[in-house]
Amino acid sequence: MNLKSVWKLLNTFHSSSTQGLTLAEVLIGVVIAGIVIGGSGYGLAAITAANRTEEARVDRRMEMSRALEFVSDEIKSARGIARDPASVIATQAPDFTLPSGAQILLAISSSKASQSIIYYLAAPPANSVWQGPQVLYRWGPSFDAAGNYSNPNLPREWTYSPLLDLVANTASPDAENCRTTGVAADQVQIPTNNANRRGLFVCLDDIDRNQGRLASLQLSSEINKVIGGNERLDLSTQAFARNIISGSSGAGLPPGLLDPSGDLIVPDDVGLRFQVLGGAMQCGNGSNIDVATKLFLTAPGATTVQERPLDPNNPLNLDPGTVERVTVESIARGGSCGFSGPRVSTGPNSARPNDFLVLKNGDSVPSGYVPYNNQAQIDAFLRPVLGPDGRIRIRDNQLIYLFELAGGRPGQSTFDMQDNVVLVTVNPEQVAETP
Template sequence: MNVSQCLLFRKKDNPNGGATLLELLLGSALMAFVVSMAGWGLVHILATDQKASAKETIQYNSNRALEFLTDEIKLGRKIDSDAVAALAEAPDFTLPDGAKPIVVFQVPDVPQRVIYYTRPIEEGEVWEGPDVLERWGPRFNEEGQYDETEINNPENWESSILIDSIDNTAHTPTCDTDWQASNPNSTEGFNACVNSEEKLVKLHLATTIDNPTWHNEINYQVETTAFARSNLTQGFTEDTPIFSVSNKKLMLEKPATVKFEVLGGEITCGAGGVEIPVETNLYIDETKHSWDGDSPLNLPNQSAGTTFDVESIAGNGSICNKHNLTASSADPDSPQLEVLVNGDPVPDVTPFADQNTIEFFLQEYIKDGKINIAENQVIYLFELGSRDKGSSAFDLQDNVVLATVESAN
């Protein structure tokens, strides 16, 4: 009789003797298998649920991000077809290392460009990688409009992340005929094509997210087209330009309130000589309007189509060898007057003798060598000492005037 026969005989002989060691081992193994299978099933269910939830989240976030971007583009006047070159129109913005500008656009009454760009995440950041999409521009208030306290202070604008989990797979966008990739270099999960009129932009966004328990990553792509509605501003009101400047003449395009003020100026009879008096006049529809240049001139409720010309006269014929010289915006060919708007370069001229520079009189209105004023303002620079651009007296700071146009509505 072998051992197994002995065990079997013992069990038959004593049915209440309990399980054998072999039975216990077999039972434990079976129980472990059942528990492990149940555990694997539970893990699989949880992973599947987590993956489905992540897919839903990434789709929602991607769609919402493009919706936010397209809504802001609607406020724009134009979308720059070359996002890299357009950064020059935002001197207060510094592109982070490794970042790529993708969508850059101009919004009426906003002094610098609004910029959307991608960048890789940095070590220690809480955001999901590999890249993020960031926005630089004025903040929005609770009503969903630009914060008025920030619009004209781009030095205070900050970047904020719109969405993370941007794919970093290299991709060169293929644009239709007469469309241009906003960033001609190879981009990653976000790129754009702009039409030749710089009014339409096609956006492509690719997001990705991964987890070791899923075995494969989740990828999501979405595309849309946005339109810069030049006839709309924030708040969806009519954006017919308030005014235009043509041949140095300012003309209202719609009813407005206009203010003119003299910012300063300096002209003397020779180096260190006596000051030459300067008179500033305003012509409304070519009719002279009374104005004491020592105080701002406010003109409410001016009708559309009204034209304005600023005139400066230096000297009254009683001093400095009867010096008397006039310059006016009514003369579009006059070299003695520069009419400047936001973003124009400051004329590169040297002041006569030891007189103050243009930058001195415009110190609040210049940034990085360019005029930094609101879109509804105009600056007039008068030269009243000489008609000759080659003369040392030609310095365009003899009289400096600022005009501000506010919509009557």
């Protein structure tokens, strides 16, 4: 019954009696009108609530879609994705610190950034605008107006940025399990334990010994409906790392290539070229001391080390997939002063870890080293790779080793850090010319 019907009924009561409405008739009319008005109000509230819920659902799906698209784009431009991201932080992202209680999901190795880019889930900070229960964060370089990395080689400036709010505490009951068991087991799940999966987890396949390239991202979020409690929304996507390699285009060193010990940890798809740029070492009487360079190579999966001398007049190329670890060593070969045998090598077992330096593009020439016996300064051997500002100007996919063989400490006359200078180029087939 609508208001028109109620009015008609009241008119009928009025016309049937010249004495007016009785109290009972008035009460009946009031009750009927209240029921009609109340029902109409509830219907209007329900329609309004449904509209607001649908708007929230559409907005949330758009936010989820944009976040997954952002992550997918970063994966697509990467070399690969660590199969065990927590284990590579120390080598591939040493400037990153995982917040307490956070769950790391992705360590993306990009040839355009000096360290791996990290994605992780964490509860929002207290009294923040983020609602949680989980927030997806990204640690990585910033972007310029053109969408390119603005500080790819300055990881100490990278920020811990929230990317998506309202990520669920647990994975969706409808989420597909990664293929980690049975005959079709060809994926790694991050995190590995199903019980630890939160509202975003990763299935990673196409795996080599360290990393994968095809990532399936399964995201679950929640909205608070006006009527009826919470509603879970699920979204998934796939992204393939396209393995963009370093080269003359200006791409950088693969994250984790330069171990903190000075060794080179080489991905499967990376080739290297080693070249002696020069150096000088003399006896006190001015006669020269010969210096040799050796490489100690560990093949993928091997336990033995192969020794390779580096000809000072001919670069040495190592093809992709042939080496997993490289130790660089310089050795003094003697002279008229009988100074022979001292050696300095990179690596965790180096006896003289302070007697070599590694320089990258944009670094300043090391200062405080006085050349022994009036030899040439460090910058004389670096002159082919120095820019007008006096800084190192090599390609982003190159680095330089400086070795000091005589020993001592900075400030002493024999400690000049220019006994041997070695240039390393990543994927040299991509470089048209040497510096």
